[in-house]
Amino acid sequence: MSEAEPVAYEVRGSTAVVTMDRPDYRNAQNSVMTYALDRAFQRAVDDDDVKVIVLAGAGKHFSAGHDIGTPGRDVDVHYDNEAIIWWDHVGREGGDQRYAREMEVYLGMCRRWREIPKPVIAMVQGACIAGGLMLAFVCDLIVAADDAFFADPVVRMGIPGVEYFAHPWVLGPRAAKEILFTGDRFTAQRAYEWGMVNRVVARDSLEAETFAIADRIAAMPRFGLALTKRAVNQCEDAMGMRNGMDSVFGLHHFAHAHNAEVGADSLGGMDAKSMKSAGS
Template sequence: MEPAVTYEIFDDGRIARVSLNRPKARNAQNRRLLVELDEALRKAEADDTVRVIVLAANGPSFSAGHDMGSEEAVAEVVPGPDQHPTFRIDGGTRGSVVENRALQEWHYYFENTKRWRELRKITIAQVHGNVISAGLMLMWSCDLIVAADDTVFSDVVAARLGMPGVEYVAHPWEFGPRKAKELLLTGDSIDAEEGYRLGMVSKIFPLDDLPDKTLDFAKRIASRPTFAALLVKDTINGAVDAMGFQESLKHSYYIHQLGHAHWSALHDDKVPVAKPGPDIDDWRTAGPPKASDKYTP
């Protein structure tokens, strides 16, 4: 089985590139990918030669979000020889579906993303293609974001799953509060240029040049004194935290779990999200998100 994450070193070891490696699934995030990603990021963090970590992805898109039902993802959950061991710890054996999900998602969707935000290295997300829902979480955990000119950002979980965003709700901080509401309520998308205008994206490069241009950018950052770079990171992160970022994340996480509990209670089969119907688009057939346009309803 191919690794779900690849690890490369550049610039005499000063830059580590960690790449999501489920290209056929458009890097949808199953448990194996998330655990391997955590291990790879920790490996780069522990290496004293590494100054900058680039988080990239192989294939046509950075990430299509959570894996909603591939064969591998289903096998990971179901008890048996192919079940991922993390489903037997961290609340995975709790009998209550609400408690089980809240604990599992805390460890593998929420707390891990917060931990990656605090990595003791400067991190750069190198994104391209679709960055959908949970793909935003991975990208937003990084200090800087570099996007290909074909990049499209969206969160469709409200429109297609009846949920109030993903587990790590940084939307109001990244988009601004009103744009965050619009994008969540409609499921519409924005492009790299709009991401740059909002201050979310640092650089935009042609898709074919993205890996090389990102490495050039990373080399500039890697040339800074390591401790000074870390102090810059902590100064800015600390300012955002003082404005309530951490408390906002925690509050939003439990709102997310309330959404799951609502649907689990509503459905006889305990499915924790909305099912397709008159108010909910079927995520399997809905197609790409509509582009956000200030002139179109």
């Protein structure tokens, strides 16, 4: 796939496979990818023959997270406001620009995808970092290869976690604090022990195991699956996830503003290279 369309789409039986396809950049997420993902998910929702969706990443890694330094980074590119109703971020300044963009492309899109009425399975290998972790969080199940590793290291930027802040609900409060306070990577096995991951399988069995689960789910009634997914999501929100996430999104942007006021930029002077050298 070209940089202009960095998401592949195919249907295998009753399962749609949505694949992030920027392997040269560890599937870093720019806005072009975000909207390509949204189109692919919508295509799967509209196809009555599709019962389950698998989200995958091409190459060695699932996703290294938000694009903060590739040649395809497109922070100043117009988007079409599919997730929320707000003005465009292009041509805005300061917090207006950052808030509008991140509410749409990150928090808004993740919430939109969490509400997909068909089961979504993340098939994770290699790196699943920061924004990649958000994509895994919105999926209903996570099947991880034994070489998968996870992290949300943005506290190194002075920022309290990524925009879709599901950590306390997905990991539990103490595990969430550990991974955020340290910025350390954690293994697929540790994620399984914390309840974040459903299964850990050998790397060469990842695809077969994921599609076997998808086939079992696809045998269930489609409307029953949709209602069950909605039931669990509603209970999760009743436990405070949506309101908590809204409050943390404000803290996230306060951190951006603080960084911009006291330093060189909103990311605390960090870039892709410095984040990687620090252990990400």
